[in-house]
Amino acid sequence: MRQLWRGFSENRGAVFGLGLLVVLIFTAIFADVVAPFSPIDQFRDSFLTPPVWQEGGSWTYVLGTDDVGRDMLSRLIHGARLSILIGLMVVALSLSMGTVLGLAAAFAGGVVDVLIMRVMDVVLVFPSILLAIVIVAILGPGLFNAMIAVSVVTLPSYTRLVRASALSELARDYVTATRSAGAGTFRLMFSTVLPNCAAPLIVQASLGFSTAILDAAALGFLGLGAQPPTPEWGTMLAGALQYYQRAWWVLTFPGLSILLTVLAFNLFGDGLRDALDPKLKR
Amino acid sequence: MLRFFLRRVTLILPTFIGVTLASFLLIHAVPGDPIEVRVGEHGIAPERLAALRHEFGLDQPLWKQFLDYETQLATGHLGTSTVTHAPVWDEFLSLFPATVELGVCAMIFALCIGLPLGVIAAVRRGTAFDYGLMGISVTGASMPIFWWGLMVILIFSVTLGWTPVSGRVSDMFYVEPWSGFMLIDAWYSDDEGAVRSALSHLVLPTIVLGTIPLATIARMTRSAMLEVLGEDFIRTARAKGLSPGRVVVVHALRNALIPVVTVVGLQVGSLLGGAILTETIFAWPGVGHWLVEAIQRRDYPVLQGGTLLIAVLVMAVNLGVDVTYGFLNPRIRR
Numbered sequence: 001m002r003q004l005w006r007g008f009s010e011n012r013g014a015v016f017g018l019g020l021l022v023v024l025i026f027t028a029i030f031a032d033v034v035a036p037f038s039p040i041d042q043f044r045d046s047f048l049t050p051p052v053w054q055e056g057g058s059w060t061y062v063l064g065t066d067d068v069g070r071d072m073l074s075r076l077i078h079g080a081r082l083s084i085l086i087g088l089m090v091v092a093l094s095l096s097m098g099t100v101l102g103l104a105a106a107f108a109g110g111v112v113d114v115l116i117m118r119v120m121d122v123v124l125v126f127p128s129i130l131l132a133i134v135i136v137a138i139l140g141p142g143l144f145n146a147m148i149a150v151s152v153v154t155l156p157s158y159t160r161l162v163r164a165s166a167l168s169e170l171a172r173d174y175v176t177a178t179r180s181a182g183a184g185t186f187r188l189m190f191s192t193v194l195p196n197c198a199a200p201l202i203v204q205a206s207l208g209f210s211t212a213i214l215d216a217a218a219l220g221f222l223g224l225g226a227q228p229p230t231p232e233w234g235t236m237l238a239g240a241l242q243y244y245q246r247a248w249w250v251l252t253f254p255g256l257s258i259l260l261t262v263l264a265f266n267l268f269g270d271g272l273r274d275a276l277d278p279k280l281k282r
Numbered sequence: 283m284l285r286f287f288l289r290r291v292t293l294i295l296p297t298f299i300g301v302t303l304a305s306f307l308l309i310h311a312v313p314g315d316p317i318e319v320r321v322g323e324h325g326i327a328p329e330r331l332a333a334l335r336h337e338f339g340l341d342q343p344l345w346k347q348f349l350d351y352e353t354q355l356a357t358g359h360l361g362t363s364t365v366t367h368a369p370v371w372d373e374f375l376s377l378f379p380a381t382v383e384l385g386v387c388a389m390i391f392a393l394c395i396g397l398p399l400g401v402i403a404a405v406r407r408g409t410a411f412d413y414g415l416m417g418i419s420v421t422g423a424s425m426p427i428f429w430w431g432l433m434v435i436l437i438f439s440v441t442l443g444w445t446p447v448s449g450r451v452s453d454m455f456y457v458e459p460w461s462g463f464m465l466i467d468a469w470y471s472d473d474e475g476a477v478r479s480a481l482s483h484l485v486l487p488t489i490v491l492g493t494i495p496l497a498t499i500a501r502m503t504r505s506a507m508l509e510v511l512g513e514d515f516i517r518t519a520r521a522k523g524l525s526p527g528r529v530v531v532v533h534a535l536r537n538a539l540i541p542v543v544t545v546v547g548l549q550v551g552s553l554l555g556g557a558i559l560t561e562t563i564f565a566w567p568g569v570g571h572w573l574v575e576a577i578q579r580r581d582y583p584v585l586q587g588g589t590l591l592i593a594v595l596v597m598a599v600n601l602g603v604d605v606t607y608g609f610l611n612p613r614i615r616r
Binding site: 013118119121122125126127128129130131133134137138210214217218221222223224234237241244245248251252254255258259262263266267270 | 423428
């Protein structure tokens with residue numbers, strides 16, 4: 001663990017990403033305390049107030065208000081909670097399904113393997129955002145359906161990863177030894193092989209957060225994800241479309257939040273990969 | 283070589299059938315059957331509904347319907363739009379050039395900037411330039427391009443007024459749609475300013491769509507170059523007394539290009555995905571914009587046919603990359 005941290009902390013970008021993540025998760029957990037207002041309260045006397053440093057801004061609404069007088073900062077803070085939640089849900093769903101499918105393919109082999117992997121190939125052929133759009137079009141728009149769609153779209157990368165690392169572990173002696181000691185298939189799958197596939201999976205999962213947040217925000221932007229007045233960042237951008245030319249702050253801040261969050265997860269994931277697998281580092 | 287090619291083609295056949303099955307199931311997963319969706323809220327007499335169901339083969343078992351669907355596809359019928367009543371294939375064909383034009387320009391943009399930057403970063407490894415570029419590149423790869431597009435419009439079109447906000451060419455010009463590629467058509471039109479207008483409409487979408495490929499290409503080029511620069515033949519080339527520029531460009535870059543080009547080829551899928559968002563923001567009349575509109579209008583045949591065509595396109599490009607790679611590198615031709 002200490003060695004892992006040493007490898008990780010050498011990478012300044014990764015530490016920066018980790019710092020951002022800590023701040024983000026903190027605001028997400030304590031959103032109710034940190035945010036000055038409720039994310040859906042409308043202040044009728046202050047529509048489109050600019051941020052504090054601009055002419056006409058005030059300290060009451062530090063980052064300004066939107067077209068119906070909602071405090072931008074409070075909405076962004078609650079949006080952080082939603083984004084982290086989306087990331088968690090999507091990664092948990094696709095990671096668990098991908099693990100089961102990947103292990104099944106590796107252990108069963110034959111027809112099961114071919115069937116699972118061909119289905120994954122089919123999923124991979126569609127551009128991910130297009131497939132997510134189509135799935136939401138079938139299920140109906142909404143935050144929950146968007147999360148399901150993004151999970152399905154990201155499923156193949158986990159399945160392939162688990163299958164590939166499980167196959168290479170299956171050829172090792174310790175697996176043969178455990179098997180000849182009489183361990184059942186399930187024990188072999190989940191307590192012998194799976195822990196040894198964990199390192200690449202952890203990296204993939206941390207990078208998966210950024211894909212999940214980005215895709216869910218894109219769906220929200222297209223009106224297919226979270227519905228207004230939910231303070232989801234992509235949905236906020238969609239709502240800003242009609243008047244962003246007059247009020248730059250309603251456009252700039254939600255997008256910047258998405259960018260910083262995705263960046264933080266990417267930097268963190270890259271750093272983790274380098275620290276876990278020194279071979280890949282150059 | 284022919285055997286290698288044929289094997290690759292037979293390998294993607296199951297995927298192809300899977301893709302058609304997926305697009306078939308799509309329309310059946312939509313709540314209500316296609317007739318009810320088409321009728322909408324007007325209501326329909328039960329006898330008429332039954333007759334229509336029979337006419338469209340919807341009273342058949344699912345496997346039979348799938349076979350019918352495959353037969354239709356084989357004869358080139360992708361269905362008709364429920365909104366415009368035009369065949370999906372015709373609509374796709376008329377819009378596709380716009381998407382290709384945008385995609386090709388974005389790729390050229392990404393290559394022209396990403397390759398040199400990656401090479402310089404690799405040569406000056408560990409310098410401020412290298413760190414700066416890698417920082418920008420990871421930021422670019424994390425970019426929500428739907429927001430990036432709007433920011434670019436806000437800065438360059440609204441505030442500075444340098445470029446138009448949306449569309450492919452100004453209304454002032456009449457451009458005969460001959461090839462479907464606006465730049466080519468504008469070139470052959472009589473209007474002097476048409477090419478300039480088309481170019482100014484193209485600049486921002488190109489930059490926005492090219493951002494993520496640019497970041498990926500710069501990163502890939504850097505790491506591929508670093509690998510090649512450590513090889514023995516580079517040391518030999520240096521020892522022979524060749525100029526550093528010649529070693530980098532002729533000896534190293536040529537070898538580093540193979541993985542980079544492969545990645546570029548395989549990015550067509552994500553490029554098309556990015557085109558959906560970019561076209562929506564810039565009201566670019568291409569396939570992506572068309573599909574997003576189809577969702578809003580609940581035009582399921584367009585969604586089904588368009589998705590299928592894009593998937594087939596991605597498969598074809600992947601096959602092309604695969605075969606080209608096998609052609610360039612005999613070792614993987616086994």
